[in-house]
Amino acid sequence: GNSVTQMEGPVTLSEEAFLTINCTYTATGYPSLFWYVQYPGEGLQLLLKATKADDKGSNKGFEATYRKETTSFHLEKGSVQVSDSAVYFCALLKGGSQGAQKLVFGQGTRLTINP
Amino acid sequence: DAGVTQSPTHLIKTRGQQVTLRCSPKSGHDTVSWYQQALGQGPQFIFQYYEEEERQRGNFPDRFSGHQFPNYSSELNVNALLLGDSALYLCASSFVAGGQQFFGPGTRLTVL
Numbered sequence: 001g002n003s004v005t006q007m008e009g010p011v012t013l014s015e016e017a018f019l020t021i022n023c024t025y026t027a028t029g030y031p032s033l034f035w036y037v038q039y040p041g042e043g044l045q046l047l048l049k050a051t052k053a054d055d056k057g058s059n060k061g062f063e064a065t066y067r068k069e070t071t072s073f074h075l076e077k078g079s080v081q082v083s084d085s086a087v088y089f090c091a092l093l094k095g096g097s098q099g100a101q102k103l104v105f106g107q108g109t110r111l112t113i114n115p
Numbered sequence: 116d117a118g119v120t121q122s123p124t125h126l127i128k129t130r131g132q133q134v135t136l137r138c139s140p141k142s143g144h145d146t147v148s149w150y151q152q153a154l155g156q157g158p159q160f161i162f163q164y165y166e167e168e169e170r171q172r173g174n175f176p177d178r179f180s181g182h183q184f185p186n187y188s189s190e191l192n193v194n195a196l197l198l199g200d201s202a203l204y205l206c207a208s209s210f211v212a213g214g215q216q217f218f219g220p221g222t223r224l225t226v227l
Contacts, residue, residue, distance in 0.1 A: 004157075036218075043119075043205055044158070044218040089157050100171030102148065103207075103216060105157030 002027045002094045006106035013080055014114050021075040021109050023064075023090035031092040033057075033066055033073040034103070038087045047075075047088070082113045117142060119208050119219035127225045128196050136191040136222045140208030147189040148216060149181060152203040164189055165211070193224075201226045 007022040025033065032051045036044040048057030053068035062077045073090060090106040120139045128134050140147055146165045150158035160173035164183035178194045187208075193200055203223050207216035 043220040044207075046215065046217075049215075091157075100163045100165065102160040102163060102171060102173065103150070103158070104160070107157045108155075 002031070002092060002104050004090050004092055004104055004106035006088075006090050006109050008107075008109070010110040010112060012112045012114065015082055016079045017113075019075070019077040019080045019084075019111070021088055021090075021111070023073045023075065023106060025071050025073065025090075025092050027071075027092055027094065027104075029095075030068070031094055033064070034091045034093065035062070035064055035073070035075050036089045036091060036105075038089065038108070040086070044089065080111075080113050082115050085111055085113045087111070119206055119217050121204075121206050121219040121222050123222060124220070125223045125225075127227065129227050130196055130198060132196050132226075133192065133194045134196060134224060136193075136204050136206075136224070138189045138191070138206030138208075138219060140187050140189070140206075141217050144208035144210050144214075144217070145187050146209045146211060146214065147183060147187065148207045148209070149189070149191050150205040150207065151175070152205055152221070154202070158205055161191070196226045198226050200224065 003026045034049045035047040037047045048059040050057040050066035056065045064075045087108045089108045091103045122137045148163040149161040152158040162172045167183045180192045183189045203221045205221045206219045209216045
């Protein structure tokens, strides 16, 4: 079936550190891949996406590259800020019946950045 | 331009009761999807509605049902509530079924 596996958290870093959150997926075909972020008490916000192999999604200093060979979509940022503290979810978009599509999420990685 | 809105924000029910959650999609969107997010977990797909019909359903029992209205808003109904139904319920809207999904802030349901 289709699934997403993220590195387990929580992850705690100091401000300006380099961030990597690993994400691998299992899917038939070539799904679109996403990173969502959830700030405390809020819903999910799309952070970045990639729709085909070798695409690089980027936003707010975050980047992730769609790697078909390793079925991975790791999230990176060169210098994190305290405001990046949140829970990050990797997800794939899976097609289904009648044109419907659903998001399949990983379990989330809680990131805390200390000043 | 209003985003996705959900009501109520919080809800407390007891086991066996029934609950209705509501969602208004982002302006211009015609498709609504519902997700359940248990504490510390990623969201799980419940179902998706398009043109007032359920188009796809996740692995949830029939106690979970939904509806979409002509104005594209949607309701999620859960009958015979169990303690395990306690979760954050997220609504997402998109333009057509395969479009980018925008999420609302969620409804926090607590079952006692």
